[in-house]
Structure formats: C-alpha cells, structure tokens
Amino acid sequence: MIRLENVHKSFGNNHVLRGLTLEVPKGTSMVIIGGSGTGKSVALKCVLGLVTPDSGQILVDGKDATKGDRDAFLARFGMLFQGGALFDSMSVWQNVAFRLLRGSLKRPAAEAREIAIEKLRRVGLKPEVADLFPAELSGGMQKRVGLARAIAAEPEIIFFDEPTTGLDPIMSGVINELIREIVVEMGATAMTITHDMTSVRAIADNVAMLHDGVIKWTGPVAEMDHSGDPYLDQFIHGRAEGPIEAVR
Amino acid sequence: MTILLTPVARLGRAVLAAMGSVGRVALFFFSALGHIFRPPYYPRELLLAMLNIGWLSLPVVGLTAMFTGGALALQIYSGGARFNAESVVPQIVAIGMVRELGPVMAGLMIAARVTSSIAAEIATMKVTEQIDALVTLSTNPMKYLTVPRLLAGLITVPLLVGVGDVIGIAGGYFVATENLGFNAAAYLKNTMDFLESLDVISSLVKGCVFGGIATLMGCYYGMHSGRGAQGVGQATKSSVEAAAVLILAANFLITGAFFSV
Numbered sequence: 001m002i003r004l005e006n007v008h009k010s011f012g013n014n015h016v017l018r019g020l021t022l023e024v025p026k027g028t029s030m031v032i033i034g035g036s037g038t039g040k041s042v043a044l045k046c047v048l049g050l051v052t053p054d055s056g057q058i059l060v061d062g063k064d065a066t067k068g069d070r071d072a073f074l075a076r077f078g079m080l081f082q083g084g085a086l087f088d089s090m091s092v093w094q095n096v097a098f099r100l101l102r103g104s105l106k107r108p109a110a111e112a113r114e115i116a117i118e119k120l121r122r123v124g125l126k127p128e129v130a131d132l133f134p135a136e137l138s139g140g141m142q143k144r145v146g147l148a149r150a151i152a153a154e155p156e157i158i159f160f161d162e163p164t165t166g167l168d169p170i171m172s173g174v175i176n177e178l179i180r181e182i183v184v185e186m187g188a189t190a191m192t193i194t195h196d197m198t199s200v201r202a203i204a205d206n207v208a209m210l211h212d213g214v215i216k217w218t219g220p221v222a223e224m225d226h227s228g229d230p231y232l233d234q235f236i237h238g239r240a241e242g243p244i245e246a247v248r
Numbered sequence: 249m250t251i252l253l254t255p256v257a258r259l260g261r262a263v264l265a266a267m268g269s270v271g272r273v274a275l276f277f278f279s280a281l282g283h284i285f286r287p288p289y290y291p292r293e294l295l296l297a298m299l300n301i302g303w304l305s306l307p308v309v310g311l312t313a314m315f316t317g318g319a320l321a322l323q324i325y326s327g328g329a330r331f332n333a334e335s336v337v338p339q340i341v342a343i344g345m346v347r348e349l350g351p352v353m354a355g356l357m358i359a360a361r362v363t364s365s366i367a368a369e370i371a372t373m374k375v376t377e378q379i380d381a382l383v384t385l386s387t388n389p390m391k392y393l394t395v396p397r398l399l400a401g402l403i404t405v406p407l408l409v410g411v412g413d414v415i416g417i418a419g420g421y422f423v424a425t426e427n428l429g430f431n432a433a434a435y436l437k438n439t440m441d442f443l444e445s446l447d448v449i450s451s452l453v454k455g456c457v458f459g460g461i462a463t464l465m466g467c468y469y470g471m472h473s474g475r476g477a478q479g480v481g482q483a484t485k486s487s488v489e490a491a492a493v494l495i496l497a498a499n500f501l502i503t504g505a506f507f508s509v
Contacts, residue, residue, distance in 0.1 A: 050380050074386040085381035087373075099385050103288060149385075 001026045002047060002157065002189065007056030008213075009042055016042050017053070018213030024206075026061075029183050029190040031200045031221075033235060034210035035244060040193035041082075043210070044159050047191070048077060060157070071104060078150035078188075082162040084142040086134035092145050093130035096120060099153045119148040123178055140171040147175070151182055158183065160192040164199050176202035197236055200224075209235060211244060276468050280398050283391045293396035301362050301397070301463065302404025306411065308361055309354045313412035316349050317341060317419025325428050337430065338438035341420035346447045347507070350413035352499050355458030358405055359491035363466040366397055367487035370470025371480040379471070394467040398460060405459025406452040413451055450506040457502060458495045465491040 002024040009017040016039040024030040032040050045051040047058055047065060058065040065073065086095050096116035099105050117127045123144040134142055143163065150158055160179060164172035176199050183190045183203075192203050200207060201221065208218040209232045217229040224236060234242030324340045370393055373379050382389050417439060424430040469487035473479045 045380070048380075048384055050383055071386045074384060077384060079381070079384040081377045081381055083376055085377040087378055087381070098387075102290070103386050 001059075001061060002191065003057075003059040004043065004047070005057045005059070007043070007046060007058065008054045009039070009046060009051060010054055016213055017046070017056075020056070020210070020214060022208055022215055022218065024189060024191055026189050027187050028205040029180075029192065029203055030206045030208060031192045031194060031204035032208045032210055033194065033197075033200060035235070036195070038210050039213050040210055041161060044079075044161060044191060044193060048074070048079065048159070075099075075104065075153070076156045077159065078153065078155035078157070079159040080143070080146045080150045080161065080163055082165055084134070084146040086142055086145055086149070088134050090133075091130065092120070092125075092132050092134065092137070093117060095134065095145060096130075096148045096152050098149060105153055115152060116148070119152050120145070122151070122182075123148045124174065140167050140174070143167065143171075143175055144178070147178060147182070151186065154186060155188065157189045157191075158186075160190065160194075160203075162194055162196075163192060163203075164194065164196045169198075172196065172198065173202075179203050200236075272472075273464070273468055276394075276471075277464055279390060280394045280464070280467070283388070283395050284399065286391075288391065290392055290396055293392060294399055297396045297400035298404050300365075301358070301400045301459070302408060305358060305361055305404075305408060309357050309408050309412045310415045312353050312357050313345070313350060313416035314419035316353055317345055317416035317421075318423040320344050320349065320416075321420035321423040321428065325424070334428075337420065337424050337428065338435045339442040341424075342417055342439045342443050343447060345416035345420070346413045346443060346451045347503070348499075350416050351409045351451050351454035351458060352495070353416075354405065354409045354412045354455065355462065355495040355499070356492055358401075358408070358458065358462045359465075359488055359495060362401070363462045363487050363491040364484050366463060366466025367470040367473075368480055368484045370467060371473030371483040374471065374473050375475060375480060389471070394464075394471070397463045397467055401459035401463030402456055403459075405462070406455035409451055409455030409458075410448075413448075446506065450502065453506075454499060454502050457498050461494045461498060462491045465494065 004020050004022045007017050007020040008015075020039070020043055022030075022032075022043075032043065034040050042051055046053045047060070049066065049070065052066070060073070060076075087098070090098075093113050093116040094101065096119055097112035100107055100112035100115060101109065113130070117130050120127065120129060125141065125144055125148070129137070129141065129145075134145065137145065147163075163175050163179060167175065179190070179192070180203055182188070190203070192199070194200060204221040206218065207221050207224050209216045209229065211231050216231040217227055219227060224232065227233070230243050233239075234244050320341050321337050324337045325334050328334045328336055370379075373393075379389050382392060421432070421435055421439075424435055425432045465487045469483040469490070473483035
C-alpha cells in the first residue's frame with residue numbers, strides 16, 4: 001500500500017502540493033486526475049524520491065519511502081514516462097532490458113535479450129523492433145517500449161505518467177487495454193496520472209481529483225459520475241464554467 | 249544614498265552568485281570523486297567514454313598540434329632572425345609545444361569537442377526525463393554518467409597531450425627541415441637534448457587536469473540544465489565557456505607551480 005500524508009512541496013513561491021493525502025491500496029489501480037500544473041507529476045516524483053517533499057510523509061507498505069536502501073526500494077517500481085524517456089543511445093532491447101543488464105538484477109546478455117523480446121511481444125511489438133533505436137520508432141511504439149521497460153523486471157508497483165498523451169484514439173485504446181491487462185495479470189499496484197477521461201474509465205479502480213495541491217475527491221471509478229463534487233463534475237465534463245478557473 | 253548603494257548591492261549579489269557556483273561545482277566534483285571508489289562500476293560506459301573522449305579526439309588534437317608546431321617554427325625563425333638566433337628553432341618549438349601549446353591547445357580542443365558534446369547530451373537526457381528514468385531504474389546518474397566521463401578525461405587527455413606534443417614537434421621539424429634549411433638529424437638531436445623530464449611531466453599533469461576540468465564542466469552544466477531547447481543551448485554554451493576559462497587559469501597555476509623561479 002502507498003500512503004501520502006499531508007505532503008507539501010513548493011518551488012520558490014509556487015506552492016504545488018499543499019497537504020496532499022492519498023492512499024492507494026495494494027493491488028489496485030489509482031488514477032489521479034486534475035488540470036495541468038496541479039502537481040500530479042510532482043506527487044508521483046515525490047513517491048519515487050525524484051523530488052524531495054518539504055514536509056509530510058510517504059509510506060510504502062508502512063515504511064518511510066525516504067529511508068532505507070534506495071536501490072532495493074526502487075527495484076520494486078516501474079515507471080512509464082510521459083515522453084517515453086527511452087535512452088536514445090541504446091537499442092530498443094537494451095532499453096527494455098536496462099535493469100537486467102546491470103545492478104542487482106543483472107543476468108547474462110542473451111537471457112536479458114530474450115526477456116526483453118518477450119516483454120516487447122507482450123506490448124504488441126514484433127521481435128524485429130528489438131534492434132532498432134528509439135528515434136526510429138513512432139510515438140505509439142515508443143510508449144509501448146517504455147511500457148515494456150516499466151514491466152521488464154516485473155515490479156510490484158507501476159507508475160504511468162500521462163500514458164496516452166499525444167497518441168491517436170486507437171493507439172490510446174491499445175495502451176489503455178495493455179495497462180489494464182498488465183496490472184490485472186501482474187497483480188501490481190498502479191498509479192496513473194492523466195487528463196484523458198477515456199483512460200480513467202479504462203484503467204482505474206479508484207480515482208482521485210487533485211486541485212490546488214490537495215485531493216478534492218477520491219473514490220471508486222463507478223461513483224465518479226455522481227460524486228456531487230463540483231470540481232470533479234466540472235473536470236470530467238470539461239466545462240469552462242465552475243469552481244476551477246479556466247485561466248490558471 | 250540608494251543610488252550609491254545599488255551598484256554595491258549588485259556587486260555583492262554577483263560575488264555571492266559566483267561563490268555559490270564555485271561551491272556547487274566543488275561539491276559536484278567531490279561527489280563524483282566519492283562515487284569513483286564505490287561500486288557499482290560501469291566498465292562498458294568507461295570504455296565508451298575513453299573511445300569518444302580519447303581516440304575520437306585524436307584527429308582534431310593531432311591536426312591542431314601539427315599546424316601549431318609548424319607555425320611556431322616559422323615564427324621563431326623569423327623572430328629569431330632579428331637578433332641572429334634562427335638556430336634556436338628546435339629548442340623553442342620543443343619547449344613551447346611540450347610545456348605550453350601542446351597541453352593548452354589540446355585542452356581547448358577537448359573543451360570545444362568533448363565538453364560541449366557531454367553537456368548537450370546530458371542536458372537533453374535531463375530535459376527528456378532520461379535522467380529521472382535512470383533513477384527509477386535503480387541507477388545513480390552520477391555513477392553512470394559523470395564518473396565514466398570524468399575518469400575517461402583524466403586518463404585519456406594526458407595521453408592525447410603526449411601524442412599532440414610529439415605531433416607538434418614533428419610539425420615544427422617538417423617546416424624547419426623542408427622550408428627553413430635545417431639539418432634533420434641535428435634538429436632531432438637538439439630537440440632531444442634540450443627537453444627535460446620535468447617538461448614532459450608538466451605537460452602530462454596539465455593534460456590530466458584539463459581533461460578533468462573539461463569533462464567535469466560538461467557533466468555539471470548538463471546535469472543542471474534548464475528546461476527545453478533553450479536550457480540545453482545555455483548549458484552547452486556555459487560549459488564550454490567555463491571549461492575554456494578554467495583550463496587557461498589552471499594552465500597558469502600549473503606553469504607557476506612547475507617553473508616559477
């Protein structure tokens with residue numbers, strides 16, 4: 001289980017998180033929604049230790065995420081970045097098998113390549129893609145390679161940062177289905193941040209609405225449409241009028 | 249009163265900012281040094297960095313040294329002719345190349361070629377979240393990106409400087425023997441007799457320090473790049489400026505340490 005308790009984070013005078021409290025039960029898929037610049041990515045980065053919170057506590061399975069062995073902690077995570085964040089100096093299979101080629105999970109190159117090709121197949125990419133470089137792939141293929149890399153070491157917790165941004169509706173649907181299948185199949189705990197309401201309905205068990213650095217509403221995805229929360233209603237229906245200012 | 253104090257306040261802020269930068273670079277350097285001795289190690293990354301920084305810089309360093317050595321021979325010959333000292337060409341080319349021009353030209357070429365490339369590469373990795381991706385893949389960017397490049401600079405640039413010194417002396421030799429009428433055997437003998445081991449040692453020490461400065465500045469500015477294409481451009485420009493100035497300053501200090509009377 002992941003628990004964020006009263007997390008605050010500011011960048012200069014920009015107070016991004018103002019007391020974020022959120023709980024993600026083990027084996028469930030939580031989707032965080034909210035407007036641009038509301039701190040969704042910062043929240044994920046705080047859990048991973050990429051950004052240090054100013055105050056508050058982040059617990060993963062009851063243990064403080066900022067203490068203890070970082071390598072062992074991060075080995076439990078996989079992350080799909082918004083732009084893929086593939087290493088462009090490496091081939092596709094080396095990207096996917098990055099964790100399997102070095103560090104505590106290191107194994108022989110041939111075995112790591114086999115696993116990488118299997119993971120590529122899992123996300124719908126042919127083995128021929130393995131020897132290409134990221135720059136030779138389309139945006140959708142790069143996302144899928146990023147997804148394959150995120151799941152290569154079979155992590156217990158997977159984060160997805162805007163998994164469908166910049167993709168056409170069909171490719172978005174493919175990625176959403178893949179994420180759902182992978183989460184269910186692996187029994188992983190997932191946290192996704194997105195603006196895409198189709199993704200929310202496809203991926204989420206639970207939804208949290210982040211606005212002004214705090215969670216305005218959280219609950220099961222089935223209750224999202226009749227929550228009665230004016231912020232969530234405005235966001236999911238894409239209305240310009242409402243408590244969320246259109247110009248931020 | 250405010251009018252008088254404003255420039256002083258500005259100067260104070262500028263000095264504080266400069267000292268802050270020096271402190272941050274020093275901390276970055278000591279952090280990199282600390283990581284050199286602690287596992288995990290990335291030998292493949294080190295070999296790639298050595299290939300890129302050392303071997304692939306050889307053509308540009310070699311050509312620069314050759315033309316510099318040739319020009320130096322011409323200058324000394326024509327300058328020396330004013331007081332009947334044309335015959336000192338071999339000695340001055342040797343001392344000039346080995347003590348000063350060889351390491352400085354190689355250092356500046358490395359700053360232009362390697363520092364810019366490292367800064368642009370790492371800054372782009374930062375902007376495209378590849379550095380964050382490294383962290384989430386349990387890989388410390390300092391160990392994986394900075395340490396191999398820094399080590400490669402410390403190891404390969406002195407070798408490059410050594411090779412550059414030889415090529416520079418050869419450039420002077422060809423110009424002197426082909427154009428200026430020097431005897432080949434006498435030229436070589438004069439060169440070898442005049443050079444001392446301290447000259448060569450100072451040259452290699454300079455190479456080592458310049459290699460460290462060039463790679464460290466590339467890594468530092470890359471890692472601290474701002475956002476977007478402008479951030480990458482700014483990081484690249486700042487890294488080359490800082491590396492070039494620091495190399496020239498370090499050259500002055502090392503020369504003083506070795507040869508001050």
